[in-house]
Amino acid sequence: MKVRKKSSVNIKNDIEEFGNLLTVDSIPETPSIIYPEKKKARRKIKRKGSEPTLINYFTEKTQEHIIEYQKEADSNKKKKIYVKEILPAFDSLVENLINVYGFSVIYESKQDLKNECLQFLYTAVDKFNAEKGSKAFSYFNVVAKNWLTIKSKQNIKRLQSYVSIDDHDNILKEDLERIEAHNLVPNFEELLLAVNMHDYLTNLVAAIENKLKTENERMVVGAIKVLITNIDDVDLLSKRAILLYVRELTNLSSKQLSLTLSSLKRYYKEVKNTEEFQL
Secondary structure, X not given: OXXXXXXXXXXXXXXXHHHHHHOOOOOXXXXXXXXXXXXXXXXXXXXXXXXXXXXOOOOHHHHHHHHHHHHOOOHHHHHHHHXXXXXHHHHHHHHHHHHHHOOOOOOOOHHHHHHHHHHHHHHHHHHOOHHHOOOHHHHHHHHHHHHHHHHHHHHHHHHHHOOOOOOOOOOOHHHHHXXXXXXXXXXXXXXXXXXXXXXXXXXXXXXXXXXXXXXXXXXXXHHHHHHHHOOOOOOOOOHHHHXXXXXXXXXXXXXXXXXXXXXXXXXXXXXXXXXXXXX
């Protein structure tokens, strides 16, 4: 280890000289230093209420209106509360969920999907229980999100299960041959035109007549036979018009006519299923 030797130099004169430097009467002017100008950073001003929030449309007031809706007994007042105070919040909630998570259903527009979800939320308003401590926004956010998720999963299953008949690339050859060979079944009106309507109805009523048990049933069937006989002269515009004709012909009360027609309907189903009256 090296040890510094004791200095024998007298530093008294050096100290006096250094002291004289510190007490100089005048200091020569030094040239000013020019620094490059710095760009001023923009100050961010935080304004009150400017901070964005995802639930500004669903406030404490909305929850209060939901509770008010649940307690209200008058249906008209309930409707006003829902349409004015609750529906706008539900509409924004569902709109945001669809946009954020990209929910979609094939063959349905975004608006149709939103409307279906809003209908479901309407049925869930009375199920919300504020006494459990949960917030209305959290509750209905979960309810709407779950409904949209299930709806989307159902859509995926539907896509996997069905193939469009126009998509020939993904249809099996056997299925394609069946589609091309398939004969469309004519509707009921076309079948009636293919047979003699008057004879068909006459035979049908005759078969029903064999099953009658009460006098009222016989009176109604008799009125129906009159209508069939004069079918070209009677203006049968609707089901209600037929009932009016039958009631006038039988003089039965509405209750008696209703009970009798119920019995005749059962007889009609039994006769209709027989091979004789299969169109």
